[in-house]
Amino acid sequence: MADSAASASASPYFANVPQAPADGILKLSVLSKADSDANKVDLGVGAYRDDSGKPWVLPVIRTAEQRVASDPNGNHEYLGVGGLPALTNGAQKLIFGADSPAISEKRVYTIQTISGTGANMVAAVFLRQFKQPADAAVYISKPTWGNHRSILQTAGHEVREYRYCNYGTLGLDIDGMLEDLRAAPRNQIILLHACAHNPTGIDPTEAQWQQIADVMAERGHFPFFDCAYQGFATGDVDKDAYAIRLFVARGFELLVAESFAKNMGLYGERTGCLHAVTKDAALVGAVSSQLNRLSRATISTASAYGAKLAGTVLQDQGLYAEWVENMGEMSRRIKDMREGLRDRLQSLGTPGDWEHVARQIGMFSFTGLSKQQVDVLRDSYHLYMTDDGRISVAGLNSGNIDYVARAIDAVVRGGQ
Ligand SMILES: Cc1ncc(COP(=O)(O)O)c(C=O)c1O
Known part of the structure; x- marks a missing residue:
C-alpha cells in the first residue's frame, strides 16, 4: 500500500524524455x-x-529463394557472430576485387551486419571507442544521407561537414571539398559515399577521387566509406568500387559499410557487411575481436535469410552473371x-x-x-x-x- 502510494506520487519516470525530431x-x-x-x-x-x-524482386533472387527453400540441409539455426561466410567472403571480393592483395595478404576482416544502416552503426561505435586521436570528429558531406548524422551522434561523435554540392551548378564542389579536407585538423575521420551519392546523385570523377585521396593522405585522415549502391549505380560493380579500391591500393587503412538492399533488392531482409582493411595482417585479430564483441552486444548474430540469398548469388558463377544483368536492367x-x-x-x-x-x-x-x-x-x-x-x-x-x-x-x- 505504502509502495503504491509512493510510486503514484513520484513524477513519471519518462517525464524528461523530449520528443525526437520527425x-x-x-x-x-x-x-x-x-x-x-x-x-x-x-x-x-x-x-x-x-x-x-x-x-x-530480382529474377536472380527468385532463383536463390528456390535454392534456399529446397536445400535439404537448410535450417534456422543462429549464424556465427561474424555472419554467413558465403556472404562475407563473397562481399569482400565484390568490394575489393577478387584479386585484391589486401584479401590475399589477409588484411581484411568482414562482419555481417543489419544492412547498410547496421554497418554504419557498428563502424560508428567502433570508431568512437578506438579513434585516434580520441577527439577526432567525423566529417560528413554537405548534404548527406539523413541518417548519417543521427547514427554518428548517437554513437557519441562530434560531426562536422565538408562542402560537397555546388548548389548553383548542382555538380560537385571539388574545390570546396578539398579545401575543407585540407583545413580540417590532421587525422580526422572522413565519411565518403563510395558511389551514387545520396541525396545528390553527384559523384567525383576518377581524377577527382585521386585528388581527394592525395589530400587525405597529406592530412592523415581516415576514410570511412559508405557503399549502398555498388552495381546499382552504373550496372558495373568494378566501376562503382573504384574509389574504395583506389584508397586500398594507396595504402590507407579504412572501413567500408556495405548494403545489399538496393543492388539485390533485399531491402527488408537487412543484409549487409562491414569491412575493415588494416595495414598489417597482424592487426586483424584485435580488430575483428572488437567488431565481433560490438556486434554481439547489439544484435548477437545477424539475420540469416537475406544472407543465404545473397551468399547463394555471390558464390555461384551463373547466378552472379545473372545478378549483374539484373543490376544492369535497373x-x-x-x-x-x-x-x-x-x-x-x-x-x-x-x-x-x-x-x-x-x-x-x-x-x-x-x-x-x-x-x-x-x-x-x-x-x-x-x-x-x-x-x-x-x-x-x-x-x-x-x-x-x-x-x-x-x-x-x-x-x-x-x-x-
Ligand atoms: C548512403 C546510404 N547509406 C546507407 C543506407 C542504408 O540502407 P540499408 O540500411 O537499407 O541498407 C542508405 C539507404 O538509403 C543510403 O542511401
Whole structure:
C-alpha cells in the first residue's frame, strides 16, 4: 500500500524524455500513403520500382529463394557472430576485387551486419571507442544521407561537414571539398559515399577521387566509406568500387559499410557487411575481436535469410552473371528515366538547365527545386519528394513521367 502510494506520487519516470525530431522521409511516406489521388507519384522512397511502379524482386533472387527453400540441409539455426561466410567472403571480393592483395595478404576482416544502416552503426561505435586521436570528429558531406548524422551522434561523435554540392551548378564542389579536407585538423575521420551519392546523385570523377585521396593522405585522415549502391549505380560493380579500391591500393587503412538492399533488392531482409582493411595482417585479430564483441552486444548474430540469398548469388558463377544483368536492367531503366525527364523538361522549355538530372547517378536526383516548389508539387499535384528537392528517379515510369514533367514545368513557371 505504502509502495503504491509512493510510486503514484513520484513524477513519471519518462517525464524528461523530449520528443525526437520527425524523420523527414518517414513522414513523407505516411503522407504519400494517405493520398489516394489517381495522379499520385511517390518520388520519396529510395527503393527501386519497375516500369509499372511496382517493387521488383530480382529474377536472380527468385532463383536463390528456390535454392534456399529446397536445400535439404537448410535450417534456422543462429549464424556465427561474424555472419554467413558465403556472404562475407563473397562481399569482400565484390568490394575489393577478387584479386585484391589486401584479401590475399589477409588484411581484411568482414562482419555481417543489419544492412547498410547496421554497418554504419557498428563502424560508428567502433570508431568512437578506438579513434585516434580520441577527439577526432567525423566529417560528413554537405548534404548527406539523413541518417548519417543521427547514427554518428548517437554513437557519441562530434560531426562536422565538408562542402560537397555546388548548389548553383548542382555538380560537385571539388574545390570546396578539398579545401575543407585540407583545413580540417590532421587525422580526422572522413565519411565518403563510395558511389551514387545520396541525396545528390553527384559523384567525383576518377581524377577527382585521386585528388581527394592525395589530400587525405597529406592530412592523415581516415576514410570511412559508405557503399549502398555498388552495381546499382552504373550496372558495373568494378566501376562503382573504384574509389574504395583506389584508397586500398594507396595504402590507407579504412572501413567500408556495405548494403545489399538496393543492388539485390533485399531491402527488408537487412543484409549487409562491414569491412575493415588494416595495414598489417597482424592487426586483424584485435580488430575483428572488437567488431565481433560490438556486434554481439547489439544484435548477437545477424539475420540469416537475406544472407543465404545473397551468399547463394555471390558464390555461384551463373547466378552472379545473372545478378549483374539484373543490376544492369535497373540502372538502365533509371538512366532512361533521367534522360526522359531531362528531355521532357527541355522540350517544354521549363526555365532552368535540366542537364544535371541526366548527369547525376544512382537512385536519386537533386533537382534544384525549392522547398516551396516541393510543397506546391505535393499539395496541388500529388507529387511527393523530400524537402530538399531530391527525387527517387526509380519512382518515375512511362506511365507517370509526362505528368511529372508537366507538373514540374507548371510549378517552376510559378503556376499551380
Ligand atoms: C548512403 C546510404 N547509406 C546507407 C543506407 C542504408 O540502407 P540499408 O540500411 O537499407 O541498407 C542508405 C539507404 O538509403 C543510403 O542511401
